Amino acid sequence: MSLLEIRGLTKAFAGVTVLEGVDLDVDAGSVTVLVGPSGSGKSTLLRCVNHLETPDAGTISVDGSLVAYRRDGDVLRELPERAIAAQRRAIGMVFQQFQLFGHMTALANVIEAPIGVLGVPRREALARGRTLLARVGLEGREDAYPRQLSGGQQQRVAIARALAMEPTLMLFDEPTSALDPALVGEVLEVLRDLAAGGTTMVVVTHEIAFAREVADTVVVLDGGRIVRSGPPAEVLDDGSVRVA
Secondary structure, three states: OOOEEEEEEEEEEOOEEEEEEEEEEEOOOOEEEEEOOOOOOHHHHHHHHOOOOOOOEEEEEEOOEEOOEEEEOOEEEEOOHHHHHHHHOOEEEEOOOOOOOOOOOHHHHHHHHHHHOOOOOHHHHHHHHHHHHHHOOOOOOOOOOHHHOOHHHHHHHHHHHHHOOOOOEEEEEOOOOOOOHHHHHHHHHHHHHHHHOOOOEEEEOOOHHHHHHHOOEEEEEEOOEEEEEEOHHHHHOOOOOOOO
8 A cells, every 4th residue: 555645636726727636656665756837736736635725526545544534435524623633743744935933943943843742742852853953964053043044954944843743754845946046955965865764755846856866756747637657767758748
């Protein structure tokens, strides 16, 4: 069974279909990179996975459990918000914008959810937070506030914050798009390290060189549909599909 299983995912906004019958499987420990032209539905797909957007049709399962719904015979019934929030804890997401708490240090940003949501003892959360910040190359910057960090450093704090919840699946929505070109490499290096460590990731990006190097599977979306899927060399060397 795939860690992430999407079947028949459909979503429209104001009558405009953004996703149309998308099927996708992501194996545990693999890296899937979503590419395609702007407006092809990549970010909407990610936001449906953790139910930040409600699908119009279709199902999403993570680790064998339906996301945000339960089956009642042949009918799907939406779970209470508290149950959906609990499921989101297993799905880490890193956005284009860093969305750090500006009044908190890097370390405080990382430990906030483990303490407040998971009930992790403060001493344990602090130790793990320092370890995670070191893992993303920010050892010694634990006490820095977001305004004192570069964009690349802020995004790495955001990655550490997501990892602090020990998710089974990590989603990245164009994590380098808000960065100056000089800072892109440091964030991609963190993603390379996560991939090498076996973290299951779905990454929306326009960084084709990164996709070629790290992805197990490249999925091309166009017009809300998957038009090509396969190994990077096979998909990215095919001039018949638009990948950016």
